[in-house]
Amino acid sequence: MSRTGKEYIESLRDGRAVFVHGERVADVPEHPAFRNAVRSVAHLYDMAAGPEHREVMTYPSPRTGQPVNRAFLLPRTPEDLAARREALKLWADATYGLMGRSPDHVAGFLVGFALRPDVFARAGEEFGRHVVGYYEHVRDHDLYVSYVIIHPQIDRSKPAHQQEDPTLYAGVVEERDGGIVVSGAQMLGTASALSNEVFLSCILPLRPGDENYAISVAVPIAAPGVRLIVRRPYAEGVPSVFDYPLSSRFDETDALLVFDKVFVPWERVFVYRNIALTWDQFFETPAHIIGNHQAQVRFWSKTELLAGLAYRIAEVNGVVKLPPVQTMLGELASYCAMASGLVLAADAECVHDPRGFVYPNPTYVYANNWLQATHYTTLLTYLRELAGAGLIQLPSSYRDYQHPEVARDLDRFIRSPGLSSVERTKLFKLAWDLVGSEFAGRHQQYELFYAGARSVTTSIRAFRAFDFAAAKAVVERCLASYDLPPAADPAVAVRA
Template sequence: MAGSEPTKTVSVKNGAQHIQSVRDGRSVYLNGKLVHDVSEHPAYRNAVASAGALYDYQSAPDNLERMTFDIGGGRRVNRCWQLPRSYDDLVQRRKALAEWAEVSCGFLGRSPDHVASSMSGMMMGIEVLDRHDEKRGHAFREWFDYVRNNDMFLTYVINNVQGDRSKAFGDQGKGAEDMVARIVDQDSSGITIRGAKLFATSAIMANEIFVSSGQPLKPGEEHLAFSCALPMATKGINMLSRKSFEAHAVSEYDNPLSYRFDENDALVFFDDVKVPWERVFVLRDTDMCRAQLHDTPAHVYQNYQAQIRLSVKLRFLVGLARGIARTIGTINFPPVVDVLGKLASQAALIEGMVLGMEAGGAMRGEYFLPNKHLLYAAQVQSQEMYPVIISTIRELAGGALMMLPSSAADFDNPDIARMISLTQVSPVMSGEDRVKLLKLTWDAVGSEFASRHLQYEMFYAGAQFVTRSHSYRTYDWDRAAAMATRITDGYTLADSRVSAGQAA
């Protein structure tokens, strides 16, 4: 129409661009062989497509404003890169992260917003890196701008290979020098690292990897104390993949979750990998490995994202539990209603704590942070709660999960299909749909894929004593004790004797 303004071109990452970006010659090993293209290999292609679906979701015109924000120059990136400067910013960001989690029902544990949240938190506390070394702080700023502006999918490896746990990481003994990634050389162009790191969840479909140590290091382990970032296809980065559940998924009908959401986990071995100085953020400083995560908002933001995702996953599981009760006809049994009510309260508890983290948040300099203690309290609760919820759903389903057809192929045989229709009976759906729902349930609570998720939710934030120590460290003990102190400070033993004498 004459006089109308020209349509503005908006640049935002989509699924096709992400899938193309992982076709970079990265070294992934599975079953003794090198995988040449993870986007096409049957062990990974659906998970890669699921990552692509996240970017397609954010780039859809109807979702663009909610899911992304403008960084200038006509470029928009996901809100996981947003550095909130107010409570409203934090809420807006959380809503976008929750929408993304709903795309995978919370089963992509290390979706692109997880490590991006951690790195964004580190950026909010960049002065901590500057105090360590201004050059290293500058390097992080430059790298952060690069990965944010390109809306990259990041992963990280911040855990050391366990080895002999009775010994320190740097004291594993002769022959184990390369067990943990360490600095083996340093020159004018950068450092060289050799050794292994855990756990590279989602590394097979990520763009870059952040490498450091989130576990305590001691004096004398300075060769282990560094942080850096590298493209996944960097020469010398070797990913040793665990078993692929996607590869063993019989069909989408039989294994609907593992078929598409097996994000994979890998051990990464750095085989004399050269890291240029512009990619080195911490150098030979054991305390800085701690400080970069805990003295900045990095640890808070990465775990805040994890609780947002988990709240979505719990909502999915609770909805599944009610679906089972409807399917097998127990929905009106009072004991079942009682169980469903408790499950609903457990899911709502985590979601409520996420809202509480935001309402109880505070400014740190120019940025708004969720409440630390409510975050760590939620982690303590969710680590204990997740196994209980899984067990409860299995109890609700009972033997229904064990009397399912062997695979979707059974429906192709008319005789078998007839027997299935006679035995898979539901008051609310067809036998085929009953089988579909119960197979989804099994993939969520009982399959090998489900077992991996159980282990992941119990330990991704560390052992329970670790999360409990964070809760202990961040609780306002002085405020909690003040009421008792106020009472006991109001009287003395002598006062009590006087009052007792008066009463006599």
């Protein structure tokens, strides 16, 4: 059953071990690092549970009949894909695409797993049962799952089992009757501090000898032995939401996750010491495609914010009618249209799997991954170019408006036709939080890396997904349409 925001907030008070600035956080929902982000996620849950969006956001659980989030829908038809996308978009719009690992992200991976339990069952039918059981558990309890599927950057030149210490990377260290024990660390737990459970596995290629790291498990964030070491939270220390409207509300935080002899019962083990299946769970099932599709719907919302800001700033500064400015806006618009268009193309040209389900077309999903990683910085540059020094010539904080003399100067000199000083400052501070703040810098890194390193993974996936056989056939057809010219008249095509 879909949860309310209040129920979600309460669920975070579970004794989890989250550390910031060398201190264990006593109450995540009330700590300044997380308070507003928790409220932003709670709002998503309220949207799904409330009457206004229930139709779009939920569907009846096949097991309980209760409304559950549509992110968990197993798509059987193109209409299912469209309905699922509509729900993802509604949520993404609510955070302007600024929370990358909202609860619907890993939900997409679980959907992909649940569509292909046979892949997991290759190692024993119980693993297929475990993965479907977990998917149903998360769906029916509306749990928020984050994931850590990358080894920490220690020494990328050596495989996992040749690292200096065998428990640096998270892996199995003990097998017991009831389950396994996992030790080591994994990165990078975006939103893990805000989530209920974490999915731990490895999406990097593993080598023979790495069997202990070839696992796929899920554990509650509050499980004994799980520690979250969070990077500097950007919501902390901001003067107000007015000054940093995005950092203050949408910082989902990222964390190093340490697993210190964490016990995982067998029913939460989906892949066990199996290098091939650790890879296949992502790429032979549609999990990676469905999960990334959500990321791209989310990015679509972000491009709308970016394009709107760029236009509004040009308008406010009185330059929007100038041809060079319209050229820049047109170029920006083209990138935005490509990002949304590829989402729609992936659904419209979805793959019909013979097992009776559909999933977004990987050619367009992976092209979009590449587009985002490669051109997000380009989009930011357009916004910076259009905004000029207006992004910098801003009062230090809202408090300047409380000082009568300063406020008089601000009212006089920081304004635009039809826009008061406060309104102009508000607009430009919003833009700065998207392009220039520490939060903005982290977002740039996020778009560059969330689907893997661009040079190593996203382009290669696009290469593999594209139908080069069909493209080559076009070349053959073209080559076959002409031949050596007859000696008499070289311009004549001899074949139709």
